[in-house]
Amino acid sequence: MPELVPMPKLxxxxxxxxxxxxxxQDGEAVKKGEVLAEIETDKAxxxxxxxxxxxxxxxxxxxxxxxxxxxxxxxxxxxDEQVDVAALKASAGHAQDGTMAKAAAEEVPQGAxxxxxxxxxxxxxxGPAQVEIRxxxxxxxxxxxxxxxxxxxxxxxxxxxPIARKMASEAGVDIQQIPxxxxxxxITKKDVEQYLSRPQPAAPVATPAVPTxxxxxxxxxxxxxxxxxxxxxxxxxQTVPQFYVNTEVDMAAAMxxxxxxxxxxxxxxxxxxxxxxxxxxxxxxxxxxxLNASFGGDxxxxxxxxxxxxxxxxxxxxxxxxxxxxxxxSLGQIAAEMKAMVGRVRAGKVQGGDIEGSTFSVSNLGMYxxxxxxxxxxPPEAAILATGAVxxxxxxxxxxxxxxxxxxxxxxxxxxVTDGAxxxxxxxxxxxxxxxxxxxxx
Amino acid sequence: MPVMTIREAVSQALWEEMERDPNxxxxxxxxxxxxxxxAVTKGFYDHFGAERVRDTPIAEGVIVGAAxxxxxxxxxxxxxxxxxxxxxxxxxxxxxxAAKIHSMFGGQFEVPVVIRxxxxxxxxxxxxxxxxxxxxxxxxxxLKVVAPATPADAKGLLKSAIRGRDPVLFIEHSTMYQERGxxxxxxxxxxxxxxxxxxxxxxxxxxxxxxxMVQITMxxxxxxxxxxxxxxxIDLRSLRPLDLGPVYASFKKTNRAVIVEEGWxxxxxxxxxxxxxxxxxxxxxxxxxxRVAQKEVPLPxxxxxxxxAIPGPADVIAAVKAVV
Numbered sequence: 054m055p056e057l058v059p060m061p062k063l064x065x066x067x068x069x070x071x072x073x074x075x076x077x078q079d080g081e082a083v084k085k086g087e088v089l090a091e092i093e094t095d096k097a098x099x100x101x102x103x104x105x106x107x108x109x110x111x112x113x114x115x116x117x118x119x120x121x122x123x124x125x126x127x128x129x130x131x132x133d134e135q136v137d138v139a140a141l142k143a144s145a146g147h148a149q150d151g152t153m154a155k156a157a158a159e160e161v162p163q164g165a166x167x168x169x170x171x172x173x174x175x176x177x178x179x180g181p182a183q184v185e186i187r188x189x190x191x192x193x194x195x196x197x198x199x200x201x202x203x204x205x206x207x208x209x210x211x212x213x214x215p216i217a218r219k220m221a222s223e224a225g226v227d228i229q230q231i232p233x234x235x236x237x238x239x240i241t242k243k244d245v246e247q248y249l250s251r252p253q254p255a256a257p258v259a260t261p262a263v264p265t266x267x268x269x270x271x272x273x274x275x276x277x278x279x280x281x282x283x284x285x286x287x288x289x290x291q292t293v294p295q296f297y298v299n300t301e302v303d304m305a306a307a308m309x310x311x312x313x314x315x316x317x318x319x320x321x322x323x324x325x326x327x328x329x330x331x332x333x334x335x336x337x338x339x340x341x342x343x344l345n346a347s348f349g350g351d352x353x354x355x356x357x358x359x360x361x362x363x364x365x366x367x368x369x370x371x372x373x374x375x376x377x378x379x380x381x382x383s384l385g386q387i388a389a390e391m392k393a394m395v396g397r398v399r400a401g402k403v404q405g406g407d408i409e410g411s412t413f414s415v416s417n418l419g420m421y422x423x424x425x426x427x428x429x430x431x432p433p434e435a436a437i438l439a440t441g442a443v444x445x446x447x448x449x450x451x452x453x454x455x456x457x458x459x460x461x462x463x464x465x466x467x468x469x470v471t472d473g474a475x476x477x478x479x480x481x482x483x484x485x486x487x488x489x490x491x492x493x494x495x
Numbered sequence: 496m497p498v499m500t501i502r503e504a505v506s507q508a509l510w511e512e513m514e515r516d517p518n519x520x521x522x523x524x525x526x527x528x529x530x531x532x533x534a535v536t537k538g539f540y541d542h543f544g545a546e547r548v549r550d551t552p553i554a555e556g557v558i559v560g561a562a563x564x565x566x567x568x569x570x571x572x573x574x575x576x577x578x579x580x581x582x583x584x585x586x587x588x589x590x591x592x593a594a595k596i597h598s599m600f601g602g603q604f605e606v607p608v609v610i611r612x613x614x615x616x617x618x619x620x621x622x623x624x625x626x627x628x629x630x631x632x633x634x635x636x637x638l639k640v641v642a643p644a645t646p647a648d649a650k651g652l653l654k655s656a657i658r659g660r661d662p663v664l665f666i667e668h669s670t671m672y673q674e675r676g677x678x679x680x681x682x683x684x685x686x687x688x689x690x691x692x693x694x695x696x697x698x699x700x701x702x703x704x705x706x707x708m709v710q711i712t713m714x715x716x717x718x719x720x721x722x723x724x725x726x727x728x729i730d731l732r733s734l735r736p737l738d739l740g741p742v743y744a745s746f747k748k749t750n751r752a753v754i755v756e757e758g759w760x761x762x763x764x765x766x767x768x769x770x771x772x773x774x775x776x777x778x779x780x781x782x783x784x785x786r787v788a789q790k791e792v793p794l795p796x797x798x799x800x801x802x803x804a805i806p807g808p809a810d811v812i813a814a815v816k817a818v819v
Contacts, residue, residue, distance in 0.1 A: 214750075214780055214781040214782060215777050215778050215779065215780040215781075216750045216778065216779050216780055216781045217781065218778075219778045219779070235782070239782075241781050241782070242750055242781040
């Protein structure tokens with residue numbers, strides 16, 4: 054049985070991906086787990102590992118071609134196995150719903166298709182079977198922008214074997230962060246073992262961009278990430294009636310708590326202000342289901358989990374890394390996950406679980422000395438929290454001017470789901486958690 | 496340790512038990528003067544006499560019915576049904592009488608009968624004479640169903656069956672009588688019925704099987720070993736009682752299982768064992784459990800078709816590779 058390699062799904066809203074580079078060529082031997090190809094999703098370039106050992110029998114997709122998630126990309130088989138790639142390509146072309154035509158693969162040895170394959174095979178009979186690959190047309194569908202723009206967040210995520218779930222849970226790792234290499238992308242015991250044993254990538258030092266001085270206008274083609282941001286933000290501003298509520302938060306106690314906590318831990322485990330904001334927002338969301346929700350046409354969907362997306366700036370755009378179940382995680386866990394995810398994002402090694410499943414987002418521009426800004430809601434979420442820098446400001450206390458530390462926070466909310474008063478009460482709750490920060494430790 | 500065939504091991508077990516206990520008798524078609532369809536009882540008639548080695552008419556209901564009555568009255572009959580296909584003619588005597596009398600009469604009677612028979616295909620005997628319906632009999636509480644894979648197991652389990660107090664269906668494989676192996680010479684060599692046996696330890700995949708498929712599996716495992724896949728092979732030895740303790744222990748180590756049986760897949764040994772693994776070891780699963788079984792057709796007469804319908808080493812290898 055040949056192993057069919059589909060376009061993997063690496064995010065809940067990923068509808069298609071582009072084959073950037075065939076790392077293994079036709080006829081080349083490949084080991085299970087080796088990098089087979091590089092693909093580009095809307096958000097990042099990702100390496101695809103071979104799901105099985107064998108020989109690359111053929112590529113069904115050309116470099117630069119975009120295909121829907123689940124569509125057949127390549128076939129791996131045993132060295133002496135006869136595989137009718139042409140037939141598989143033909144059936145892949147007809148698979149409009151993006152599923153692979155497995156039946157065709159099983160029926161290959163018989164019938165007309167099988168006869169065609171044996172004619173195409175080299176007469177010598179030795180060595181790997183040669184297959185003819187023709188460029189594939191997209192069935193008239195435009196390659197970019199096809200498929201649903203906003204899909205409901207997938208509930209279960211990638212499939213994982215029970216032993217893999219058990220091992221991940223015992224190790225305190227979110228199973229969805231682990232890339233699956235089993236059949237159909239299943240996360241197996243081996244994947245967990247490999248994940249747990251691999252060294253954490255270090256965040257590379259950002260290199261400052263040097264602007265090119267030129268009097269000519271330059272056209273810069275949009276990257277897929279830029280296209281996605283353009284599409285999503287336009288859609289958000291055009292279809293979501295957003296309103297904004299802001300407040301000032303006294304951060305003195307939070308900064309003092311952070312200073313104390315950080316004096317106990319080594320550099321790599323230190324908490325950021327953002328980690329406190331994530332936790333405060335997550336706890337507040339538990340009491341405000343309308344802010345942790347999606348508008349569903351004739352209904353509002355209150356999300357069961359509180360997964361906080363965090364906008365992370367990268368070259369050419371931004372990605373949202375997601376702390377799952379942030380309401381139930383300790384500050385230490387949140388800090389560790391954020392460090393790992395941001396490291397991966399900046400290293401270009403993002404994993405599917407890092408960037409999907411968020412139910413509410415926070416965006417913090419405090420490190421750029423921003424006082425205050427307003428963020429655009431990231432659909433299908435119902436709200437986003439934007440925070441500026443924690444500033445030393447003069448405040449009046451008991452009739453005297455004393456030094457204080459303040460931060461401005463703005464929540465943008467979907468008026469179809471919630472209203473000004475409720476958003477204000479939510480913001481009050483976030484503010485209270487930050488102003489009485491010992492509650493974040495409970 | 497002496498090396499002998501399964502035929503010799505079964506014969507030796509019967510001979511020793513008849514020598515030991517005058518209540519042990521044999522009855523069946525051609526078991527006496529002819530010496531048995533598979534020559535297992537050759538010489539018994541001359542040595543033990545017509546009283547204890549009885550030729551019967553071709554009437555399976557009579558063979559088992561008489562044996563059940565004899566067992567209820569104190570004898571230790573070993574009834575022989577030429578092949579398990581003919582056991583259907585004695586179904587009522589086996590599953591309603593032998594299996595149930597002890598419990599239905601409040602324990603007043605014991606039915607210590609052993610019904611020896613042969614199962615399995617591969618000899619071009621056609622659809623009605625080549626079946627492996629072992630599980631049908633294992634379905635009934637009250638009846639023990641034993642099916643050994645080696646000469647030593649055949650001897651030790653048959654002697655335990657004869658000495659035991661319960662009805663036992665003892666299934667020998669019709670194509671394995673020439674299989675050789677070491678067998679303890681001890682006249683009291685007994686193997687307990689209801690204990691699975693790890694025939695080969697391994698770490699990557701647990702293969703659960705019994706009877707002739709142990710042999711087929713061992714061939715497959717040798718090839719897989721060359722490819723670096725280390726299989727643990729567990730021989731069930733009896734389908735009832737079904738001893739899955741060693742299977743669970745193995746599965747918790749390997750997280751993957753393949754079940755190999757000669758009979759059909761539907762409602763088979765694989766279905767039962769897989770279901771129990773799912774029940775007992777769910778958190779240890781790393782891949783869906785695979786079943787290797789006979790193609791779901793009446794077994795063809797044609798040699799090539801028959802061969803392709805019965806599981807062989809290639810089928811086992813494919814199933815193992817599907818889980819690793």
